[in-house]
Amino acid sequence: MKPLRLSVRTKLTALYGGAFLIVGLALLIVNYLLVSSTLPDTAAFANGATAGAQIEVARAYPMDTTSILPAERAQATQLVATSITEYRSDVLSTLLWQSLVALAIAGGLAVLLGWLMASRVLRPLHAITSTARKLEVENLDRRIDLDGPDDELKELADTFDGMLDRLAVSFDSQKRFVANASHELRTPLAVQRTLVEVAMAAPDASPEVRKLGEHLIYTNERSERMIEGLLVLARSDRGLTARAPVRLDEVAATVIRSASAMAEEAGVTVESRLRPRTVSGDPVLLERLVTNLVHNAITYNRQGGWIHVDIGGDPALVVRNTGPQVPLDAVPALFEPFRRLSGDRTGDSRNAGLGLSIVRSIAKAHGGTAGAEPGGRGGGLVVRVRLP
Template sequence: MPRQLTARGRLTLLLTALVLAAGLALSVLTYLLMRRYLGRRTGFLSLTTTGGEPPPPPLPEQALAAGDRVAELALSAFLTQAAIALAVVTVLAAVLGRWLAGRILRPVRVIADTARRLSADNLSERVPVTAPADELAALATTVNGMLDRVQHGLRGQRLFTANAAHELRTPLATIRTAVDVTLDGRPGRDELIAMAHDVREAAARSQRTLDGLLLLARSQAGAGGPLGPADLSGVAGDALDAAARDIAARALTVDAALRPAPVSGRRVLLERMAGNLVGNAVRHNRPGGRIEVSTGVTGDGRSWLRVVNTGQVIDPATADRLVEPFVRGDGSRVHGEDGSGLGLSIVQAVVTAHHGTLRLTPLPGGGLDVTVHLPGGAGPPRPHPMVTTRAQAGGASGR
């Protein structure tokens, strides 16, 4: 199999071919113009004199033949000299073209060498961005941005894997401990029943964690059923209805202002997003606290869902860590009452899959203000009157 030319070789051949073609065209055009000029001959010299003098007599045939011979020799000499000059220029063009191609492709080689040195354990190196800000500088900037995203994603994946392994190891250790303690002696019926309860609780916790991990993976992949019209006011109202028992148990006050907020998305994921936001607002609230849920459309046509709750004071500097799996805003590990610790991580994945934005704002007096913005849906929203409701202890959800 013949060896293929490199990019530098192809660029050199292209530049050389362009110089050769331009030289040939120039030589041919010059030859044709010279031939036309030298080949112009008549039977006599037509000279116009002043004063009405008669023209000179015609030149003899020998003189005309000598002129033709001189013209032929001049054209032949021109072709020879032009061929030599064209060969020299072509060789110089090949040499200079190879040097120029190397200079042009040097940043590409730097990018390739940097990418070759990178690995899963070394993602800190970056491609140098040189002046001027041309296409190659833009390429280097794009590659560096891609490396930043890959490094961030890999770091998050490692942290997520470690946390997930820890979360799954804990219930398994509980199951093994319960079985070992029970089997050390002669267990009676009460001991076996107690062990069965412990095993069932640990298994249920593992199942909730696995379900959360599966939904998080599906959300990050954007797999949650076909796209279709939905309304954030509807999914928020459903989430409030689902949490009504927990809201009543904690004696929480609910303020709901649900205006139409049409979106185009996967309803299953949107329902889980709203359910997690309302569930977090309930679980991380103080007894007798307050929850505000509102939806609507911004002036530029984006739909929004906002959930505000009272609760513990959150450090604004660590608020962004709330979307990390199994981690609190202060860096400590967190287990929700559902045992998954993936609530806001799933919300972030759903929002990203729908090309939206998520904003977390800690409140000075304690609690969190969570706002989701999603692209508005096509077509007019379904009729849904604005409802503002204050409900004590899990009353109406405001729909």
């Protein structure tokens, strides 16, 4: 059984209300004791009242010495004592019940005021929590900027803002480094590719040199694809600087046509259902998103398999494919950079493992999400991209 979880506001309200009730109860007991000690003592008051009555009778009838007999005096004393006892009981009972009612009403007001006070005290913490929930790597520009007295809560908010400033600088530096490093690496790779191709084209090149050159070109192409993927990933992680209306169905149709030769070579059938859908975003990044999904669906498939591309409302894009079985617990790792499954996916060295990472990053840059699930009996994946 899960333990009951109480909010801080509820705990503070209970603390305020409990403290008030304890103080009020102590005050009620003290007031009860003071009033009880102030009321006349029953026996002393009864004897005094009877003696006073006897003196008054003696003064009125000085010659009558038998006006008040001892038995009558005892009866009168008992009557007075009973009256005083009932009076004390009524007074104390009335005082006790009225005090309890007043304490209950005041306790209810104390709980209500405690709830309002706790809400006011915790308002800065709600602002901090709300800001923290909205933060993402692509959106580190939010700040709390708490106004108010220079107390512990403002110090906490200012410390949180300072931490966000440092995180924003760190992430921005990292993204610039990835983009700059990837850009600088493209030139030497292009030079290496040219030199290898020139060496292979030489008339006196031996078969061993040509075989080595083919292997070097293959490795070079893979490195170029990885660097290109890093550049796209760094660009999408920085967010969008401009947006334009993009027909996602037309983008998907273009990508499918360009991938037809690749699908035919792999023995994979491509099916599609492209309904009109306009998205506000970057056309280049959106084309890369669709391209990565279609190429992945073809690459990680089987001979005689199929892929299906669906453009619609929500989700905006769904790509299904047949292929190797994908364990459910392994799906989240596929969206991490340089992560592949074991077996066929690990053994395929044609890709750098950035395809789905780029898909997720581009979807996030457009304010959407990307998710996947195993394809069922036919294997493969079902990838869904939601875009606003």
